[in-house]
Amino acid sequence: MTAGVDTTQTHDGPAAPADPARQSIVRSLLRTPRGLLTVGFLVVLFVASLLAPVVAPHDPLHQELKHALEGPSGQYWLGTDGLGRDVLSRLLYGGRSSLLGVLEGVVAHVIVAVPLGIAAGYLGGWTDRIITRVVDIVMSVPTIVILLALLTMFDRNISAAMITLGALSAAGTTRMIRAAALSVRGELFVSAAELLGLSRPQILFRHILPRCRGVIIVQVSLFAAVALGIQTGLTYLSLGPPPPAPTWGGMVADAASSVSNDPWLLVPAGGLIGITVLCFGILGDTVRDITAQSSTASAGLRAPRRRPEPATGAPEEGALLSVRELSVTFRTPSGDRDVLTSVSFDVQPGETLGLVGESGSGKTVTARAVLGLLENNGAVAHGSARFDGVDLLALPRKRWAALRGKRIALISQEPMVALDPSFTVGAQLREVVRAHDHSGRAEAHERVLELLRLVELPDPEEIVKQYPFQISGGMAQRVAIALALAGRPDLLVADEPTTALDVTVQAEILDLLRRLQQETGMAIVLVTHDWGVVADSCSRVAVMYAGQVVERADVEDVFRHPSHPYTRALMATSPEHAERGRPIAAIAGQVPAPGTWPTGCRFAARCPLMTEACRREPVAMVDLGEGRDSRCLMATSILEGTSA
Ligand SMILES: Nc1ncnc2c1ncn2[C@@H]1O[C@H](COP(=O)(O)OP(=O)(O)OP(=O)(O)O)[C@@H](O)[C@H]1O
Numbered sequence: 212m213t214a215g216v217d218t219t220q221t222h223d224g225p226a227a228p229a230d231p232a233r234q235s236i237v238r239s240l241l242r243t244p245r246g247l248l249t250v251g252f253l254v255v256l257f258v259a260s261l262l263a264p265v266v267a268p269h270d271p272l273h274q275e276l277k278h279a280l281e282g283p284s285g286q287y288w289l290g291t292d293g294l295g296r297d298v299l300s301r302l303l304y305g306g307r308s309s310l311l312g313v314l315e316g317v318v319a320h321v322i323v324a325v326p327l328g329i330a331a332g333y334l335g336g337w338t339d340r341i342i343t344r345v346v347d348i349v350m351s352v353p354t355i356v357i358l359l360a361l362l363t364m365f366d367r368n369i370s371a372a373m374i375t376l377g378a379l380s381a382a383g384t385t386r387m388i389r390a391a392a393l394s395v396r397g398e399l400f401v402s403a404a405e406l407l408g409l410s411r412p413q414i415l416f417r418h419i420l421p422r423c424r425g426v427i428i429v430q431v432s433l434f435a436a437v438a439l440g441i442q443t444g445l446t447y448l449s450l451g452p453p454p455p456a457p458t459w460g461g462m463v464a465d466a467a468s469s470v471s472n473d474p475w476l477l478v479p480a481g482g483l484i485g486i487t488v489l490c491f492g493i494l495g496d497t498v499r500d501i502t503a504q505s506s507t508a509s510a511g512l513r514a515p516r517r518r519p520e521p522a523t524g525a526p527e528e529g530a531l532l533s534v535r536e537l538s539v540t541f542r543t544p545s546g547d548r549d550v551l552t553s554v555s556f557d558v559q560p561g562e563t564l565g566l567v568g569e570s571g572s573g574k575t576v577t578a579r580a581v582l583g584l585l586e587n588n589g590a591v592a593h594g595s596a597r598f599d600g601v602d603l604l605a606l607p608r609k610r611w612a613a614l615r616g617k618r619i620a621l622i623s624q625e626p627m628v629a630l631d632p633s634f635t636v637g638a639q640l641r642e643v644v645r646a647h648d649h650s651g652r653a654e655a656h657e658r659v660l661e662l663l664r665l666v667e668l669p670d671p672e673e674i675v676k677q678y679p680f681q682i683s684g685g686m687a688q689r690v691a692i693a694l695a696l697a698g699r700p701d702l703l704v705a706d707e708p709t710t711a712l713d714v715t716v717q718a719e720i721l722d723l724l725r726r727l728q729q730e731t732g733m734a735i736v737l738v739t740h741d742w743g744v745v746a747d748s749c750s751r752v753a754v755m756y757a758g759q760v761v762e763r764a765d766v767e768d769v770f771r772h773p774s775h776p777y778t779r780a781l782m783a784t785s786p787e788h789a790e791r792g793r794p795i796a797a798i799a800g801q802v803p804a805p806g807t808w809p810t811g812c813r814f815a816a817r818c819p820l821m822t823e824a825c826r827r828e829p830v831a832m833v834d835l836g837e838g839r840d841s842r843c844l845m846a847t848s849i850l851e852g853t854s855a
Contacts (some may be wrong), residue, residue, distance in 0.1 A: 236424065236428060236498060239501045240497055240501060245493055245497055246494070246497045249490040249493045249497070252490050253487070253491075256306060260303055260309075260310055263300070266303065267299070268288070268297060268299060268300060269287075269297035269300040270297075270300065271296060271300040271303075271304040271305075271457045272296065272457075274294045274295050274296055275291065275295035275296075276294065276295045278291045279293055279295040280293055280469065280472060280473040282475055283475075289302070289479040290473075290475060290476065292462070292465055292466075292476060293468075293473075298462070298479050301462060302459070302462065302479060302483055305457040305459045306483075308369070308446075308451070308452060308456070308457075308458055309442055309460075310439075311370075312369055312370065312373040312439075312442040313438045315373045315374050315377065316374065316380075316434070316435075316438040317377060317431055317434065317435055317438065318374075318377065319374040319377030319381070320377035320380060320384060320438075321427070321431060323377070323378045323381035324381035324382075324384035324385045324388060324427075325420075327342050327388075328384065328385040328387065328391075328392060328423070329388060329389075329392045329419060329420060329423065331385070331389040331392070332391065332395075332396060332419075333393075333395075333396050333411075333414075339389070342385065342389070343389070346385050346386055349379060349381075349382040350382045352379060354376060354379045355441075357379065358375060358445070359450070361375055362445065362450045367452070367453070369442065369446070369450070369452065372445060376438060380434055380437070380438075383430075384427075384430040384434065387430050388423055388427060390426075391423040391425075392419050392423055393587075395418070395419050395422040395423065397586060400418065400628060400629050400631045401418055401419070402584045403623070403629040403630075404631070405584075405611075405615060406582060406584065406615045406616055406621050407616035407620065407646070407695070407698065408615050408617055408647055409642065410646065413642065413646065417631075417634070417642070418631055421633055425498060425499070425501065428495075428498045429496075431495075432491050432492070432494040432495030432498065435491040436488045436489075439484070439487055439491065440488055442460070443460040443484050447460035447463055447464045448460070448464075449461070449464070459484050462479075462480035463477070466480055466481070526597050527557035529560070530557040530597075531598065531599060531734050532558040532581070532596065532597070532598050532702055532736070533557045533558075533596070534556050534577075534594070534595070534597075535555045535594055535597075536553045536595070537551055537554040537580060537581070537591065537593070537594035537595075537604075538551055538554075538593040538594055539577075539589055539590070541586075541588050541589045541805070542590075543588070545806075546806075548805040549592070549758065549805060549806075549808075550573060550805045551573045551576055551580065551758045552758050552759055553593075553594075553759065554577055554755070554759065554760050555760060556760060558702065558736055558751075560734050561728070561733070562734055563734070563736075563748050563750055564734075564736050564750070564751045565737050565739055565744070565745040565748070565752040565753070565766070566736060566737070566738045566739070566753050566755060567739060567740060567742070567745055567752055567753070567781070568754060568755035568756055569756070569781065569798070569802050572755040572756050572802055573755050573757070573759075574706075574738045574755055575706055575707075576589070576758075577738075578621075578704050578706050578736060578738050579706075581596045581604075582603075582619065583603060583604075583606070591604050598614070598702065599701070616643065616695075616697065616698040617700065618700055619702045619703075619704065620694075620696070620698060620700040620704070621695065621703075621704045621706070622692055622695050622704075622705045623691070623706045624710045626684065626687035627679055627680070627684065627687050629691050629694075630679035630694075631679070632678060632680055634678070635675065635676055635677060636674055636676075636678070636679065636682065636690050637656075637676060640659040640663070640675070640693060640694060641655045641656065641659055643694055643698070644658045644659055644697050647697055647698045659671075659675060660672065660675070662693040662697060663675070663693055665693065665696065666689040666692050666693045666696070666723060666727075667689065667723060668686060668689050668690070668693075674686070674690070684712050684713075685713075685716035688708060688709070688712060688720055689720070692708075692720075692723065692724070696731070701734065702733060702734045702736070703724075703733050703734070703735045704735075705724065705735055705736070705738065707738050707739055707740075708720060708721075709721060709744070721747060721748055724737075724748065725748060735748075737749060741785075742781070742785040743785065745766060746766065746770065749766050750766060751765055752764060752766050752769050754775065754777065754778045756802065756813060757802055757803050757805075758805060759813060760832070761775045761778070761814065761843070762774055762775040762777070762778045762839075762840065762841045762842070762843075763838075764838065764840070765839075768839060769782075770782075772850055773849075774835060774841040774843065774846045774849055774850050775814075776814065776845070776849070777798075777814045777817075779849075783798075784797055784798060798817055799817060800816055800817040803816070809826065810826070810828060810829065811825050811828055811829065811830065812825040812829075812843070820843075820845050820849075822844075824844055830842050833846050833847070835847065
């Protein structure tokens with residue numbers, strides 16, 4: 212393996228493409244012709260209405276009966292109404308009350324929907340259940356009946372009606388924002404932020420809210436279109452400001468009454484209302500297209516949250532982390548699936564434990580369950596994970612905050628998804644450093660540079676200014692390691708930290724982890740399927756197969772004498788064990804998927820040593836002494852060499 216890092220290298224892999232979520236929605240909107248056209252139209256309309264006293268060519272109330280019902284002319288650009296009033300001026304003045312009504316409704320809509328939707332989606336649990344029920348009830352309320360009653364009670368107060376409309380219609384928007392927040396909550400950078408010790412308000416304002424802004428803009432635009440339609444309808448029915456005050460709805464009503472004498476009169480008011488409603492709709496659709504990825508949030512399946520049954524089994528003497536009988540269930544569309552059963556292992560301070568196994572064997576689920584980061588549809592059904600004497604699986608959320616990032620940290624396979632693309636590397640590191648050290652800006656900046664030097668990143672002053680998509684995968688993984696080290700953790704969970712990187716960078720990152728471990732004395736749980744990595748980095752290993760640990764031992768023992776046929780087969784498939792000139796062996800068959808596990812040994816169908824006894828009943832872990840365990844009936848004879 213290569214030691215050290217080429218400090219002249221700035222890119223050790225292709226840079227990731229820019230994340231659309233990072234780009235300003237407004238900028239993207241203005242780049243599309245329809246976005247530019249609709250935004251331009253609405254801005255001109257708002258400004259012209261606001262400046263009506265300055266820009267309107269006539270007094271909107273002034274009557275010139277001799278000019279009644281005239282068509283467009285040099286004097287009256289859009290003609291006159293039945294009382295000889297200038298239509299253009301009335302439209303501009305009418306726009307003030309119509310657009311003000313829309314604005315009032317939109318403000319009420321946002322004030323109600325955004326906090327409720329975000330709270331329901333991000334906080335979940337009871338908050339979500341209560342908000343969802345209230346939303347369901349409000350959605351069944353007939354809004355228009357309430358508006359009509361309100362206008363009768365409050366003497367045609369259109370502002371009260373629009374504010375009520377905004378608040379009542381917020382129910383649907385609350386649902387959409389909830390779904391978006393729920394999906395963002397499941398993203399790895401949010402888990403990583405939680406794990407790095409950031410507080411909930413910090414995560415809410417810095418990570419969740421910006422990600423939901425696309426959905427918010429879409430919903431608000433669509434609501435504005437509806438609000439304008441309703442506002443116009445109410446003024447059409449004379450439920451708004453009384454005549455002669457100009458309103459768009461009132462102008463349509465006037466035009467309708469004289470449509471047989473002058474059909475033109477319907478065109479300016481009707482056309483303007485139609486185009487404005489259309490513009491709000493197109494605006495919403497365009498923003499939806501731009502933020503398609505983030506707005507297609509789905510709530511997903513949720514597993515019942517239940518307190519895991521405590522596991523028996525004493526922790527190993529002096530262990531920093533002691534996982535016992537860990538079982539995890541996922542709720543899937545085809546029913547509940549056990550994905551882990553009775554996983555147990557120990558990690559001593561300062562040591563590296565390798566979790567090894569084929570794809571789908573349950574390594575990542577084990578790591579995430581221990582860290583309290585299971586996806587929404589997953590739940591720990593049984594077991595314990597004692598960290599320094601405290602059972603992590605039984606910890607309430609609040610007490611997790613005291614451990615996350617400070618005593619336990621995570622680095623994942625995809626460094627890019629663990630970094631929020633909306634912020635520079637420096638901003639993200641500073642935020643985490645300040646959360647841990649409670650330091651000032653300057654002090655935090657110094658610590659950030661120190662961390663970047665610690666992970667051997669060249670030119671830290673430059674890197675702090677970069678966004679994650681501007682740096683390479685290898686550099687991003689170093690930043691992720693720096694983030695993890697910010698809280699000076701005792702335990703680092705590294706989930707295949709080099710899988711997404713190219714081979715030379717993999718070696719550098721593993722060297723870096725080893726050096727950091729020697730310097731800081733932290734323990735590491737290293738998830739990998741690479742025996743080379745196990746040999747180089749781990750002191751102990753837990754081999755996983757189909758949701759179980761099938762062998763636990765010191766690394767030297769495993770390499771010298773594997774006691775489980777699966778370990779033997781897995782090692783034989785490792786490129787290091789391939790004989791020159793021969794193809795790398797593969798284990799015949801596949802890991803059985805959760806839900807299809809046999810009653811007996813789960814490896815039986817692929818095992819060369821399988822006997823009838825193996826299929827009969829579940830195989831328990833056999834203690835082979837000297838810290839070795841194996842889930843194989845033949846383990847002793849394999850070690851004694853009496854089995855082939
Ligand atoms: N959210 C989920 N819902 C349902 N099943 C899941 C979920 N997450 C993981 N699983 C299942 O759990 C099993 C173990 O997955 P896990 O990701 O832990 O495997 P792994 O050993 O880490 O594999 P890899 O090396 O490919 O990452 C797999 O069968 C997987 O399909």
